[in-house]
Amino acid sequence: MQKVRRENYLAPKIMSLISDSLAKRFLLQSLGKKWREHRIKLWNEFYDPRLSKTKIINNTPEDIALDQWALFVEYRLKPETRNLCKRNQEIRQKQIIPHTSGAKSIARRRAELTEEKGKEVSRVQMWDITHKKIDGSYVNEKAKEIAEKIEAYSSQQAVESTVNSPLDALGVVLGKEHPRRIRGLGMGAVLTVAFKNNTTRISQMNLDSSNDADTSSTCGPNVQDELDTVKAQLQALVSYIPSKEGGKIPVKLAGMFPTHLI
Structure with a gap:
């Protein structure tokens, strides 16, 4: 057909x-x-x-x-x-890193794990889960090497992030996503949707320098570190999207970002 x-x-x-x-x-x-x-x-x-x-x-x-x-x-x-x-x-x-999800889709398995754990499972966690055998070992040495790099990057972050982002540990270690699919999220996921919640939440923050000073004086060091990380991710995302959209941020996405960053 x-x-x-x-x-x-x-x-x-x-x-x-x-x-x-x-x-x-x-x-x-x-x-x-x-x-x-x-x-x-x-x-x-x-x-x-x-x-x-x-x-x-x-x-x-x-x-x-x-x-x-x-x-x-x-x-x-x-x-x-x-x-x-x-x-x-x-x-x-040439695909040297097989996954272990079998016939069950990654999206379905992620939904089941989210229900089981009572909280959303990030794509970083899903990548790790779907590249391990039943005994807990990785499918091969290449997968183990990537997992160690992901763990090393994650350990350097002030706060463990559960937000899916092109600049999370998986994105940093493995690089840019394929335009039509996203690692660790399974079928149906696309860049503009999967990372939308993150950018929408960030766009609601006032990132002006005057407010930065106020925030620094009222927030603890961990919160400030997380805010700095989020702002860096936002700036990188603003730069990343035009590279996939012919040099411009689409009108339907522009509302997600503070105007002074576009």
Whole structure:
């Protein structure tokens, strides 16, 4: 089933039951993922390199129309598709740090852990959890090395942060996020949404220098250190977003930040 056809067929049936835009995004991504996995399973089951294209087409799965199966076989046997599959296979082989979440999505596991612990589980904690074996050891030496760097960075912070941020320990150690996904948060997470609560909370602070002086005189050293860290993160975030948005902060995001920083 083609992407456009899938969305046109399924969306009206399901979207009427869902009002939240994030849930809609997650649902479509989940459907897409399951459909890709199903296509791979079909091809692995019915493809035989010893058979001709005609014979493969004639061996049509029971629940698939002949014309759709013929188009699918034609697509899979194209040189461009073969090259793409080979390239993706090579990329997967370069992924040297496997996670241990298994078939359960990271988003689902994070939700379960949050309910179990009674507080939100940060993406830093999720990365650590999903790269450990049952016995508590890391999946390999590379994962252990990264975990030690994350721990070293976290130990230098005045206050342990549970706020997801592009400048948290995970972001500092592993670098910039992929535009369409975020480490430790699972399917459906995007930069402008996952880090929104952090920036919205920060934008409500008055960061003028005059108020800085007042804050310094009324806050303890730990609170002041945390405030300084938050301000540094805000400034870095203001610089980071334009790099992903063509040099400008989108109008819909501008309201999150104090005007003197934009």
